[in-house]
């Protein structure tokens with residue numbers, strides 16, 4: 682589903698590479714934690730998958746596409762296959778829970794009848810039924826992150842990318858969000874999650890890829906946070 686072939690990325694004006702010589706393959710349906718110290722290259726990896734940047738060297742394949750060869754006009758099509766969740770939720774503040782999730786479908790041209798089915802179904806999946814008409818400010822952090830997960834998943838993407846999704850949540854709430862991501866993963870969606878949350882990684886026992894200074898230094902099935 683995602684393959685990096687000898688990928689390096691040096692940002693403009695930087696001397697040191699943010700990623701260097703990364704070879705990594707993530708199969709369909711896998712759940713992978715990306716760990717490593719701040720600045721080790723986790724977000725850079727995720728941003729390359731989204732084609733927010735191009736690699737300086739090497740090839741990246743995502744959902745059957747070689748990203749170096751992807752025309753700019755095909756980038757929205759790529760991103761439709763990839764749901765994203767971030768630490769800071771990124772909800773639209775003036776819109777209700779229902780509107781936030783529906784908006785993700787409107788922008789990709791889904792019909793009103795599809796939206797009428799998919800949004801309630803997904804809000805139920807994330808446990809937010811009954812809260813459809815609330816505004817983000819009327820929700821707890823954990824609930825806001827559930828909205829963000831619903832928005833990322835409502836289109837049933839093939840890949841879900843999560844960058845520190847539990848970074849702003851307390852431990853009990855974080856466990857709830859992880860159960861949700863696990864459930865989404867069990868539907869066949871590939872999940873790649875960058876995190877500093879050692880207890881979550883240790884509890885879940887999924888594949889762990891560790892980066893250090895832009896290189897993969899550990900790739901462990903059913904891994905733990907620290908080696």
Ligand SMILES: Nc1ncnc2c1ncn2[C@@H]1O[C@H](COP(=O)(O)OP(=O)(O)OP(=O)(O)O)[C@@H](O)[C@H]1O
Nearest residue numbers: 692693695699717718719720721722723724725726
């Ligand atoms: N837009 C950018 N321009 C220049 N350098 C960047 C940019 N984004 C990241 N970097 C640099 O690339 C390296 C890797 O950063 P990256 O954000 O990928 O790390 P990270 O592992 O996600 O860190 P964190 O855990 O703090 O989010 C760092 O040295 C960082 O300073």
